[in-house]
Amino acid sequence: MRVWAVANQKGGVGKTTTAVSLGALLARAGCRTLLVDLDPHGSLTAYFGHDPEATGPGVHTLFAEEMADARAIAVPVAPEGLALWRASTAMATLERRLGARPGMGLVLRRALAQVADRYEYAILDCPPMLGLLMVNALAACDLLLVPVQTEHLALKGLERMERTLEMVARSRRAPLDWVIVPTLHDRRTRAGVQALERLRARYGTRVWQGVIPVDTRFREASRAGRALTELAPSARGSRAYAALLEDLLTGARARPRPPALEASA
Amino acid sequence: MTRVRSAVGMEGGGGLAGYLDDLLDERAPREAMPAPEGSGQRLEALVVEAGGVGFALPQAAVEAVLPAPTRLARPPRGAPAWLLGRLVRGGARRPVADLAAALLPRGRAGAGPRPWLVALAGRWVLACDRVGDPVALGRSEVRWRRPGERRPWLAGVASAPPALVVNPTRLAAWLDAAAGCGTEDA
Numbered sequence: 303m304r305v306w307a308v309a310n311q312k313g314g315v316g317k318t319t320t321a322v323s324l325g326a327l328l329a330r331a332g333c334r335t336l337l338v339d340l341d342p343h344g345s346l347t348a349y350f351g352h353d354p355e356a357t358g359p360g361v362h363t364l365f366a367e368e369m370a371d372a373r374a375i376a377v378p379v380a381p382e383g384l385a386l387w388r389a390s391t392a393m394a395t396l397e398r399r400l401g402a403r404p405g406m407g408l409v410l411r412r413a414l415a416q417v418a419d420r421y422e423y424a425i426l427d428c429p430p431m432l433g434l435l436m437v438n439a440l441a442a443c444d445l446l447l448v449p450v451q452t453e454h455l456a457l458k459g460l461e462r463m464e465r466t467l468e469m470v471a472r473s474r475r476a477p478l479d480w481v482i483v484p485t486l487h488d489r490r491t492r493a494g495v496q497a498l499e500r501l502r503a504r505y506g507t508r509v510w511q512g513v514i515p516v517d518t519r520f521r522e523a524s525r526a527g528r529a530l531t532e533l534a535p536s537a538r539g540s541r542a543y544a545a546l547l548e549d550l551l552t553g554a555r556a557r558p559r560p561p562a563l564e565a566s567a
Numbered sequence: 568m569t570r571v572r573s574a575v576g577m578e579g580g581g582g583l584a585g586y587l588d589d590l591l592d593e594r595a596p597r598e599a600m601p602a603p604e605g606s607g608q609r610l611e612a613l614v615v616e617a618g619g620v621g622f623a624l625p626q627a628a629v630e631a632v633l634p635a636p637t638r639l640a641r642p643p644r645g646a647p648a649w650l651l652g653r654l655v656r657g658g659a660r661r662p663v664a665d666l667a668a669a670l671l672p673r674g675r676a677g678a679g680p681r682p683w684l685v686a687l688a689g690r691w692v693l694a695c696d697r698v699g700d701p702v703a704l705g706r707s708e709v710r711w712r713r714p715g716e717r718r719p720w721l722a723g724v725a726s727a728p729p730a731l732v733v734n735p736t737r738l739a740a741w742l743d744a745a746a747g748c749g750t751e752d753a
């Protein structure tokens with residue numbers, strides 16, 4: 303099983319949308335895929351019509367129960383082949399209840415190991431803050447996707463994320479591979495174009511070669527409780543995520559730095 | 568709920584590295600969550616009855632309540648009498664314990680059949696006589712108890728409604744130990 307985490311300490315940058323889209327595309331491609339909602343707000347859980355206020359089994363169970371059986375907590379969601387570990391609002395107090403107890407950052411990694419034979423992919427949707435849940439995701443993943451909205455202050459938040467990643471890589475004693483996914487990109491605005499240029503200039507091959515454009519149909523899909531790639535596979539946003547997935551699967555995710563940028567830097 | 572950028576006591580300089588090192592410490596024992604603290608808190612619990620005794624199970628640990636099927640997969644040979652068998656649920660074979668027979672003193676449990684099953688999050692399924700509505704137990708209405716050697720699963724005693732408050736993590740560990748190793752999935 304390959305584990306991809308989607309995280310950025312900045313909110314509203316398209317993390318949940320990225321998790322839903324890649325999950326649905328992978329399932330469509332015939333890969334059994336597990337989506338894991340690590341955000342106490344439960345946006346991913348609510349996306350698929352489940353209530354984060356409910357107390358059914360889910361991610362919280364893994365932290366609350368020493369003997370939790372990770373094989374018993376998934377619920378199926380659409381399309382076929384996709385499963386979800388739900389979030390609950392009770393997760394909001396995990397940090398306070400469990401504080402920094404030694405080893406608590408490895409709960410998710412161990413739980414995923416229990417289901418490694420059931421799924422080809424697991425995609426972890428993180429909350430927009432550094433804490434127990436995000437650390438669990440960073441400890442468990444093989445690859446981290448960092449959605450970054452191409453706007454003015456994008457780079458600032460990213461520097462903080464970069465420092466966090468360096469420290470996690472040191473603590474988990476394994477390198478952490480990560481790729482920046484430019485999201486909510488509006489190429490008609492100067493700010494959007496400039497932000498993307500700066501992102502590529504600063505982070506080079508860490509940045510995925512494509513972009514996820516602004517597409518108002520994402521909101522429509524979210525209201526319908528389905529991935530946009532399901533609702534409208536040929537929408538611009540859907541095609542962009544399909545291209546991202548293809549690049550992630552083939553390893554062709556970055557393009558060489560455009561020479562013009564280097565010259566002007 | 569408000570969004571905070573980083574969680575308690577973590578960011579701001581050198582503290583972060585130590586925090587991460589601790590969280591990602593491979594050798595640390597896996598601990599369960601402590602009982603809720605603070606006076607204003609309430610414990611959402613499902614009160615079930617077995618052998619005439621009420622047991623309060625924290626709602627967060629309850630996966631499902633089901634009517635007992637007429638037959639369960641047979642328990643392994645040599646298993647204790649309170650191990651009623653195994654229930655196939657979600658593709659897994661889960662051990663079913665007669666709650667009263669397992670936890671109450673000999674002679675107190677009364678005879679089955681226990682018509683209800685409560686599946687705990689995790690492995691164990693508990694058979695009982697009656698399942699009540701969920702209740703919110705006030706913290707002050709429970710006499711909390713330190714984990715004892717004799718009944719490690721007993722977290723406290725509630726007065727209204729009268730019930731033994733169960734620590735589900737310790738109960739599962741206790742059942743595992745008492746059942747021996749024959750309850751693993753085949």
Ligand SMILES: Nc1ncnc2c1ncn2[C@@H]1O[C@H](COP(=O)(O)OP(=O)(O)OP(=O)(O)O)[C@@H](O)[C@H]1O
Nearest residue numbers: 313314315316317318319430486515516517520521
């Ligand atoms: N490419 C896009 N085009 C247009 N709208 C988008 C796009 N991506 C996401 N959105 C919308 O932006 C909002 C925020 O997206 P999303 O929930 O995916 O972000 P997030 O990073 O998970 O947020 P949070 O930090 O709150 O968890 C949602 O309403 C979503 O539908």
Ligand SMILES: [Mg+2]
Nearest residue numbers: 317318341345
């Ligand atoms: Mg989100």
